[in-house]
Amino acid sequence: MSLLAIQDLEITYRTQRGICRAVDGATFEVPAGAVVGLVGESGCGKTTVARAITGVLARNAEIAAGRMIFAGRDLVGLDRRAYNDLRWRDIAFIPQSAMNSLDPVYRVGTQIAEVLTIRGGFDRARAGRRAVELFEMVGLNPQRLSDYPHQFSGGMRQRAAIALALALNPKLVIADEPVTALDVIVQRQVLDTIRDLQRRLGISVILVTHDISVVAYVCDYVVVMYAGQVVEAGATDAVLSRPRHPYTMGLYNAFPDLQRSGDLLVPIEGSPPDLFEPPEGCRFAPRCPFVLDRCQTASPPLDRTDTRHLSACWRTAEASELRNRAREASTWLHS
Ligand SMILES: Nc1ncnc2c1ncn2[C@@H]1O[C@H](COP(=O)(O)OP(=O)(O)O)[C@@H](O)[C@H]1O
Ligand code: SF4
Ligand SMILES: [Mg+2]
Structure with a gap:
């Protein structure tokens, strides 16, 4: 059973430049007693989702749509007092730098x-x-x-x-980039401690990270975000050994394994799109080596046919072939 279900969540920031659509239709679940990794490059909306769940969004933020069902109750629209009762006791948040x-x-x-x-x-x-x-x-x-x-x-x-x-x-701990500033050995020690405590206490953890090797090391489930949207989600084993979304395939090449070293790292060229005016079609299209004409004009929905492994790509049916191509560095370097 899931402790938390995020459904079609949309969060915007009002700024002088206009409206930043930081989270644009995020859907994922956090099962009871599991570690869920929320992963994606900087700026893709991870911290915004984490803060929304904890009820500590910035003043210029607004939850424009969606639901966040925690232990049967929708957190969207919960007033300050109710959140004060909930925070620390039910949901605890560890912000991005421990110093915070x-x-x-x-x-x-x-x-x-x-x-x-x-x-x-x-x-x-x-x-x-x-x-x-x-x-x-x-x-x-x-x-x-x-x-x-x-x-x-x-x-x-x-x-x-x-x-x-x-x-x-608390029943749920949300840790935002808990090991980002640490060297690899200390990273492993802290992650081992998180894992050990999660098991002993039977709690759920959302681990926010830009580093997919952290997810591989410690998470039971993974939710991959790109440009404010969930592009792939499922059990870590399935998602990392058989990714269906080209962004996940690319992320996997771009980070060193926490347990191995010496892998050739291949970055995903380019950067995520502007969230003030996101592209019409697939948001990954400008950087995707497998882009088709269709991807430029229509946004692929999150395919929920296989509820254990969701993905939002027009070419999901060809994922196995794309994975083979994605393993070649040349696929990414000359896209
Ligand atoms: N207080 C804020 N005001 C305006 N824009 C913001 C604010 N906080 C974050 N953003 C924007 O929202 C987007 C998502 O940011 P964030 O949730 O911090 O991403 P991540 O944690 O994945 O790096 C980014 O484009 C960022 O610039
Ligand atoms: S929908 Fe098209 S552009 Fe987007 S990830 Fe899939 S293949 Fe690439
Ligand atoms: Mg962040």
């Missing part, structure tokens, strides 16, 4: 205690015990609770941010 969730002027332990007492109604003694327990859970020495964030390494800060998020036993 930790205040530099307070000791880390004080910040955890504050969430426990103010949001969770703990008394001080119980909050102190819980903070120790949380630090132990994420692999930090509880003696470091009296440290300030700057006394921690990047990996330790990320662990402290995870401890903070877990304070009130």
